[in-house]
Amino acid sequence: MDTVTVSNANLLDYLNDPSPRTLGRSPLEWLDRLNKPTVVHVAGRDRSRTRAMATLLHGNEPSGLFALHRWLLEQHTPEVNMLFLLGGVYPAKIPPAFSSRQLPEGRDLNRCFKEPFEGEEGAIAKAMLAELRKAQPECLLDVHNTSGTGPAFAVSITNDAAHQALTSLYTDRLIMTDLRLGALMEYSEQEVPTVTIECGGAQDDHAHQLAYEGLVRYASRSDVLSLEKAEWNVAVLRNPIRVELAPEATIEYRLEPSGHADLTFPPDIEHRNFGIVSPDEPLGWIGKKGLGILTAISHNRTENMEQVLRVKDGQIYPAQAIKAFMITTNPVIAKSDCLFYAVKATGEPIF
Structure with a gap:
């Protein structure tokens, strides 16, 4: 009962x-x-x-x-x-x-x-x-x-x-x-x-x-x-890097940037989850503020952005081959929680 x-x-x-x-x-x-x-x-x-x-x-x-x-x-x-x-x-x-x-x-x-x-x-x-x-x-x-x-x-x-x-x-x-x-x-x-x-x-x-x-x-x-x-x-x-968006930054999910957002990801970015992204595959577009709107925090709270992402001609690329996961197309979660996590393509931590 x-x-x-x-x-x-x-x-x-x-x-x-x-x-x-x-x-x-x-x-x-x-x-x-x-x-x-x-x-x-x-x-x-x-x-x-x-x-x-x-x-x-x-x-x-x-x-x-x-x-x-x-x-x-x-x-x-x-x-x-x-x-x-x-x-x-x-x-x-x-x-x-x-x-x-x-x-x-x-x-x-x-x-x-x-x-x-x-x-x-x-x-x-x-x-x-x-x-x-x-x-x-x-x-x-x-x-x-x-x-x-x-x-x-x-x-x-x-x-x-x-x-x-x-x-x-x-x-x-x-x-x-x-x-x-x-x-x-x-x-x-x-x-x-x-x-x-x-x-x-x-x-x-x-x-x-x-x-x-x-x-x-x-x-x-x-x-x-x-x-x-x-x-x-x-x-x-092991020990993925956590990539976060600054609280004041803006993000859009579009096939091409509108010019109004600090970060633009394509609408199908979720398909990258657990796939390997090579250094010559663009992830999205960065606005005028550059990578300063992003942080890449490791398990020991150190900043490792230069090991994770780079910018070329306004587009964001992996700095090395990575495996990314927890990618979301929900802008609220992208801002309040995180953009994604990443490890090396081998599954090892990014240092």
Whole structure:
């Protein structure tokens, strides 16, 4: 029998073993019934162990919620106890549903999982971390959609057998980074294997299907932390450079520059995701302010722009052969988060 309680901090709602009647017929109907960030507990065959999964930390990344709703409707009994954390309920509910990454004046929830836990998002993040400490899970997944279309990949701050095994439940690409941004995946530092899963584009049916299939594997297997049981061999890309746009800079996505923007990318720039771009292939056009509107930040916070991009005749080219990912055509995300990440074509860091 499912129960609903409210945390004493009044920040989170709780669902225990929810029934189909509670969930509604569709993810949208379920979202409409959710009033707050929500914690879902599902009892497993082995009550001595727990696995955790967070999703919807960004309100416009619905694949994890779609997968969870489908999985809960099917009334699976997981191998171990499952703890699900639904963080970005408030932005997800802004009409049209699943269109807002965060509240209009709010912070990115997935940058708030560190002190001082400021504002409403900080309080939600702190409450979610308290739930994890209480549950003591053996591992944690954080399921997202990529900010653009493109293949699935995983991100972690640790590269070992357990993290590669978790990655292999969903994909064969793992990005390992030493950069700390206050993301939930940094829970790895609590000695709990933690991986962020980027399922693909928020509008892509294959991303929703991947999120579901990965959840089924995650919840149904007795062991998800052994590499010998991995789905695939995992390719590891280490310490990507993070290319960011200055807050005051402007960006357009056009087939040719209008002359009004500081940076112009072609509308199909997302097709570059995880492909190798050679030094003689232009990425886009730069305005009169030049590369000064961009920063290329490595994991140790050093600036490495001359190793990443160069300008010739008003066009931007890679300074060396690179593999880029997390490229987006959403100008809001390009400005508020980052333009893209990049490593050498070999997968090694750019120094």
